[in-house]
Amino acid sequence: MNALNIxxxxxxxxxxxxxxxxxxxxxxHTLAVVVANESGVLAxxxxxxxxxxxxxxxxxxxxxxxxxxxxxxxxxxxxxxxVIAQIKAQLERMVPVHEVHDLTAEGPSVQRELALFKVAGxxxxxxxxxxxxxxxxxxxxxxxxxxxxxxxTGTSEKIDAFAELMRPLGLREIARTGVAALSRGA
Amino acid sequence: xxxxxxxxxxxxxxxxxxxVEVVFGYPGGAVLPIYDEIFQQNDIxxxxxxxxxxxxxxxxxxARSTGKPGVALVTSGPxxxxxxxxxTDALMDSIPIIVLTGQVPTFMIGTxxxxxxxxxxxxRPCTKMNWLVKDTAKLAxxxxxxxxxxTHGRPGxxxxxxxxxxQFATSTYTPLQAxxxxxxxxxxxxxPDQILRLVEMMETAERPLFYTGGGVVNSGRVASTLLRxxxxxxxxxxxxxxMGLGCYPASGKNWLGMLxxxxxxxxxxxxxxxxxxxxxxxxxxDRITGRxxxxxxxxxxxxxxxxxxxxxxxxxVDVPIVGDVTSVLEDVLALxxxxxxxxxxxxxxxxxxxxQRWQSVRCLTFKNSTKTIKPQHALQRLEALTIGHxxxxxxxxxxxxxxxxxxxxxxxxxxxxxxxxxxxxGYGLPASIGVQIAHPDALVINVAGEASWLMNMQEMGTAxxxxxxxxxxxxxxxxxxxxxxxxxxxxGERYSHSWSESLPDFVKLADAFGCKGIRIDDPADLDEGIRxxxxxxxxxIFDCRVEKHENxxxxxxxxxxxxxxxxGEADTxxxxxxxxxxxx
Numbered sequence: 001m002n003a004l005n006i007x008x009x010x011x012x013x014x015x016x017x018x019x020x021x022x023x024x025x026x027x028x029h030t031l032a033v034v035v036a037n038e039s040g041v042l043a044x045x046x047x048x049x050x051x052x053x054x055x056x057x058x059x060x061x062x063x064x065x066x067x068x069x070x071x072x073x074x075x076x077x078x079x080x081x082x083v084i085a086q087i088k089a090q091l092e093r094m095v096p097v098h099e100v101h102d103l104t105a106e107g108p109s110v111q112r113e114l115a116l117f118k119v120a121g122x123x124x125x126x127x128x129x130x131x132x133x134x135x136x137x138x139x140x141x142x143x144x145x146x147x148x149x150x151x152x153t154g155t156s157e158k159i160d161a162f163a164e165l166m167r168p169l170g171l172r173e174i175a176r177t178g179v180a181a182l183s184r185g186a
Numbered sequence: 187x188x189x190x191x192x193x194x195x196x197x198x199x200x201x202x203x204x205x206v207e208v209v210f211g212y213p214g215g216a217v218l219p220i221y222d223e224i225f226q227q228n229d230i231x232x233x234x235x236x237x238x239x240x241x242x243x244x245x246x247x248x249a250r251s252t253g254k255p256g257v258a259l260v261t262s263g264p265x266x267x268x269x270x271x272x273x274t275d276a277l278m279d280s281i282p283i284i285v286l287t288g289q290v291p292t293f294m295i296g297t298x299x300x301x302x303x304x305x306x307x308x309x310r311p312c313t314k315m316n317w318l319v320k321d322t323a324k325l326a327x328x329x330x331x332x333x334x335x336x337t338h339g340r341p342g343x344x345x346x347x348x349x350x351x352x353q354f355a356t357s358t359y360t361p362l363q364a365x366x367x368x369x370x371x372x373x374x375x376x377x378p379d380q381i382l383r384l385v386e387m388m389e390t391a392e393r394p395l396f397y398t399g400g401g402v403v404n405s406g407r408v409a410s411t412l413l414r415x416x417x418x419x420x421x422x423x424x425x426x427x428x429m430g431l432g433c434y435p436a437s438g439k440n441w442l443g444m445l446x447x448x449x450x451x452x453x454x455x456x457x458x459x460x461x462x463x464x465x466x467x468x469x470x471x472d473r474i475t476g477r478x479x480x481x482x483x484x485x486x487x488x489x490x491x492x493x494x495x496x497x498x499x500x501x502x503v504d505v506p507i508v509g510d511v512t513s514v515l516e517d518v519l520a521l522x523x524x525x526x527x528x529x530x531x532x533x534x535x536x537x538x539x540x541x542q543r544w545q546s547v548r549c550l551t552f553k554n555s556t557k558t559i560k561p562q563h564a565l566q567r568l569e570a571l572t573i574g575h576x577x578x579x580x581x582x583x584x585x586x587x588x589x590x591x592x593x594x595x596x597x598x599x600x601x602x603x604x605x606x607x608x609x610x611x612g613y614g615l616p617a618s619i620g621v622q623i624a625h626p627d628a629l630v631i632n633v634a635g636e637a638s639w640l641m642n643m644q645e646m647g648t649a650x651x652x653x654x655x656x657x658x659x660x661x662x663x664x665x666x667x668x669x670x671x672x673x674x675x676x677x678g679e680r681y682s683h684s685w686s687e688s689l690p691d692f693v694k695l696a697d698a699f700g701c702k703g704i705r706i707d708d709p710a711d712l713d714e715g716i717r718x719x720x721x722x723x724x725x726x727i728f729d730c731r732v733e734k735h736e737n738x739x740x741x742x743x744x745x746x747x748x749x750x751x752x753x754g755e756a757d758t759x760x761x762x763x764x765x766x767x768x769x770x
Contacts, residue, residue, distance in 0.1 A: 036369075039318060044310055051311050082498065089495035095315040095335055095370050 028057065029084050029104040030076050030111060030181045036096040037063045037071040044094060045073055054079065054087050058113075058156070060178040070098065076179050103181050111181040115159045120147040121170030129169040136162050147172070189361075193322040193353040194219035197286065200329040202229055203362045206257050208248060208623055209233070210241040214261025215301060216288025219353035233623060233652055236644040238265050240616035242272020242343075243642070245283045247620030250603045251578055253406060255282040255336050256620065262288045263301030266347070267308065271610060273343045274312040278607025279429060280404055282341035284332050285313075291351035292320050305347045314342030320349065322357040330365040339372030340493040341404050372492060376509030376517060383505050384464070384488045385522045391462035392533030393485075393540075394422045397445065397474075400429030400606070401467015401491060403599045405511035409433070410599045412515035413466065419519070420529050423541055425453035427468050428591055429606045436595030442541065447473045447742050448588040451549035451751060452541055454740075457482050458748040459540070465489040467511045470501040471607070472769075480747030490514045549740045549753055550592055559709045561586060561661045561732040565593035565633070568659060571716045575629045578621045580604065582614040582638030585667035585738045590633040612641030615658060619645060622654040629657070629720070636662040636729075637686050646699040649725045657719050658727045663734045664689060671737045692729035699725075707731035744769035 035041045042061055049056050058076040063069070077087060084102065091100045103109040117138070119129045126148075133140065133150050136158070142149035147170075152162055156179060163174055191199065197220050201209070210233045213221045224232050235241040238260045245256030260269050266287040276283050290299040306318045315335045319325050325348065332344045388394060396417060402409045410433040417424050417440050424434050425445040434441055443450035445457055457463065457474075463485045468474070470489075475481045481501060488505035489497050497506045507514055522528075552562045579594055580603040581587040587604055596602050603621060605613040618632035632639075639660050649656050669684040696703025702722045706715035706729070719726045741752045 040306055040310065040316075043307070047311050082502070086495065086499055089497070089499075093339070093372075093493060093495050098369060 024080050026078055026080060027084065027104070028076060028078050029102055030074065030109065030179060031088065031091070032099075032101040032103055032181060033073040033075065033091055033097060034064075034099040035071050035073060036098065037069045038096055041071070041096050042073070044096065045075075045091070048090055048094070049075075049077070049087075052090065054083065058178040060180050074178070074180050101183070103183055106183060108184040109181050110184060111155055111179050112153055113156050113159055113177055113179050114151070114153045115162075115174060115176040116141070117150045117152065117163065117166055117171060118147060118173040119150065119166050119170050120172050122146060125169045129166060132162075132165050132169075138162065189359040190356055191359055192219065192223075192356050193325050193348065194223045196322070196326045196357075196359050197329065197348070197353070198223045198227060198230065199359060200326050200362075201257065203330075204333045205254070206230055209257045209259050210235055210244040210248070210620065211259030212236075212238050212241060212261065212265060214265050214288060216262035216290060216350050217259060217265075217286075217348075217353075219350065220259065220286070220288070220348075232259075233619075233648065235616070236647050237642065238268035239271050239612065240619075240642055240645040240648065242269050242283065242285060243275070243610075243613050243616035244620030244623070244645075244648075245285070246272065246276050246279075246281045246613075247580060247603050247617030248624045249281050249283055249620075250403075250617075251600050251621040252624045253600060255284055255333060255341075257284045257286070259286045260288070261301065262290055262305065263303045265301075266303055266305040269345075270309060270312055271608075273309055273345065275605055275608040275610045275613060276343035277312050277314065279605065280341050280400060281343065282336040283343045284329075284336055285343060285345045287345060287347045288353070289318065289347045289349040292349045293351070295349065305345070309345050312343070313345045314340075316345040316347065318347040318349075319352055322352050322355040325352060325357075326360040327365050330360070330362050331368050334368050335370055338370065340401075340496075373508055374492065374510035374513050376490070376507045376514045378517070380505055380507045381514070381517045381521055384507065385518060385525060387462050387486060387488065387505070388420065388422075388464070388518075388522060389525070389528040390530055392530055393460045393537040394420070394462040394464065394534070395456050395460040395485075396422055396424040396434075396464050396466060397426070397457065397468055398424065398430045398433055398466045399427040399468025402430050402433040402511050403467075405467065405492075407599065409467075409512040409515060412512060412519060414438070416515060416519055419527065420522075421534060422464075422529075423456055423538070425449070425456060427471065427474060427606070428604060430468065431591060431602045432596030432599045435597040437597060442545075444591050445474060446471075447476070448592070448738055448740065449742075450592070451547050451740050451753065452544035454742065454748040454751060455544050456541055460485045463487045465491075465503070466515070467491060469496045470499070472500075475501060476742045477745055477747045482748070547753070549751075552736075552739075555733065556709055558733045559707065559712060559730060561589050561663070561736055562593055563709065564661060564712060564730050564732060565589050567712050568631070568633075568716055569594050571713065571720065572629060572631070575720075576625075576627070577601065578603070578618075578625060578628055578630045580614045580617040580621060580630070580632045582632070582634040582641075583609045583611045584635045584638060584669075585663075585671065585736075586633055586635045586638075586661045588668075588738050589661075594633075611638035613638075615639060615642050615656075616645045616648075618656040618658070619649050619652075619654045622649075622656050623652065626654075630655075631657045631659050634658055634660045635667060636660050636664065636689060636692075637666045640686075640690075643695075646701065646725065646727070650700050653724070655722075655724045655726075658725070659719070660692065660727065660729055661732050662689075662692070662729050663732050663736070665734055667736075668738070670735075674737070675743070692727050696727040699727075701725040701727060703727050703729065705729040705731065
């Protein structure tokens with residue numbers, strides 16, 4: 001740790017890019033890619049990742065501007081700083097891509113994911129699941145005498161943690177949306 | 187003016203608006219409406235190929251030799267899949283071409299219809315951009331956008347897939363001028379701060395070097411003019427990749443020759459030893475860099491490229507300059523002159539005397555023979571006998587391609603068409619036809635190996651039909667020469683399937699196509715044979731029987747740095763380690 005208490009491989013707390021461009025540290029970055037919402041555009045973006053051997057940890061996509069027909073793809077990827085820079089450059093040169101933002105490098109951001117959990121059980125386990133859900137501020141969106149469906153919004157880590165707790169309590173299925181993210185501030 | 191028309195009519199009208207004179211194509215069920223329109227007009231010439239791959243390579247040859255985009259038209263299914271190799275070739279070498287494919291009607295898409303293929307799906311990774319047009323009202327605008335995308339920024343191939351019902355339906359034509367501007371507007375003007383950093387480095391560098399590539403050709407003729415002016419004014423040495431040959435003349439005073447795996451000794455050692463490398467429109471391809479870790483270890487590097495993703499992709503550079511070569515060279519020249527046209531004269535003088543010592547090695551020396559024709563000798567004679575001609579050269583891929591790059595001199599850009607990035611055997615013959623169609627009175631020679639040439643030899647029919655007097659100069663060693671060379675160096679001389687058995691008699695083959703065949707196997711007859719080829723008014727298949735086991739030198743073995751070049755046979759024992767052997 002240096003005097004500024006900045007974690008190596010992170011620039012999210014500084015206005016300057018403090019990452020070592022020659023570093024071989026593998027980092028996780030969240031990219032926001034604004035694309036023309038035309039046929040095949042998602043395949044094109046995903047094809048870039050698979051074709052060039054880049055990693056996709058999470059991917060979400062939806063049209064965000066119905067008049068301008070623009071979609072926002074949020075993709076979480078991993079790589080060295082050089083690989084991340086290359087992914088950004090490769091995305092930026094694609095014809096239907098309008099903008100690319102590296103939310104991890106450009107400053108603080110908020111990242112959220114929504115997940116649905118189906119937990120089945122009776123007796124103690126059922127009560128335990130419900131009280132843990134309250135602690136995590138998960139909503140019950142469906143219930144039967146033998147099951148709940150919880151809805152939880154939060155960081156991916158929070159969702160992972162909740163899933164771990166539900167596993168011994170009768171977790172049957174999880175559906176996750178993947179990460180949506182925005183930069184903080186105006 | 188009535189702008190109501192069918193989709194097929196729109197295709198022809200849009201091509202005319204973009205100044206298209208020639209389309210290379212092959213008809214089929216899904217493009218019949220367009221072919222019907224081609225039949226009813228005389229402005230656009232259609233060249234009927236013999237295989238769709240040929241159509242795309244011809245469009246590439248046309249584009250590379252004119253600087254204008256090439257156009258190919260093929261049918262759905264197999265027509266489109268046969269175009270894939272040409273599209274990939276054009277993507278790797280940044281050649282602007284527009285490929286129009288027919289498609290089954292929209293209501294049949296997804297039903298596995300006859301000659302249906304997911305063309306946009308298949309070609310997405312091998313085009314710069316592609317479109318499936320489902321609505322005739324959007325067809326003209328899509329074609330206009332396609333031309334814009336193919337020719338702006340880093341050029342490349344684009345594809346438009348047009349279902350048959352869209353070709354038949356009637357709608358309103360959108361003229362080019364009424365098309366809304368594309369959001370795709372790549373940056374061409376570079377950051378002045380980076381230009382300043384480069385100029386400052388140029389003023390003090392002791393051992394500077396220009397390393398140029400295909401981007402200079404793509405930027406247009408002015409780029410070559412500016413490059414020549416900059417080289418003359420600074421007196422810096424210059425080398426080029428395979429793709430950039432001709433931008434600086436081979437007869438120029440500062441020319442070091444081609445660099446790379448089979449590049450010249452002086453060019454590669456200059457790359458290794460320079461203290462300032464100025465990359466202009468090249469992309470640090472693995473054929474150029476050799477082992478990355480030891481690539482030009484003592485230099486600061488500037489990289490001029492219109493494609494930001496090329497910068498820092500494989501080699502980290504000190505001065506990234508994103509912009510069009512023409513614009514950047516204008517800015518660099520203007521600023522360098524304004525600051526007093528300074529260079530480090532003392533350093534430069536020492537650098538040149540070092541380079542002259544490397545040049546004195548005379549790395550292209552080969553042992554000639556009076557009994558067999560050495561391929562290098564054949565090319566030297568071809569060069570000597572065609573100098574002064576209005577000459578265009580295409581090649582296939584392999585040893586002959588490297589020898590052609592080493593032994594033929596190019597004085598102007600757009601004169602050298604070769605498959606660099608993809609290395610497509612079978613490229614040269616169709617490309618030569620595309621070049622000849624664009625330049626009917628020029629001398630167009632395809633320097634070929636017999637194995638590559640056979641891959642698309644059906645296109646001799648196209649050459650005959652359209653009276654394209656292309657000269658097929660085949661260096662016939664009855665071997666897949668480059669494969670054989672690698673097997674010798676890397677695989678214990680086990681020549682697995684690297685010879686050409688059951689070859690046709692090329693003279694009889696020429697006879698069968700109705701063109702002229704010449705066979706020469708005695709070095710004493712070579713000049714006369716070449717003269718006969720040049721004098722013949724029509725296509726010629728020249729079967730030049732050469733030495734079968736000649737290896738191509740110099741060579742930087744895979745996985746080795748520039749300063750570990752092999753200059754000849756004596757250097758070749760045990761040169762490539764296990765690590766190098768896995769590389770191609």
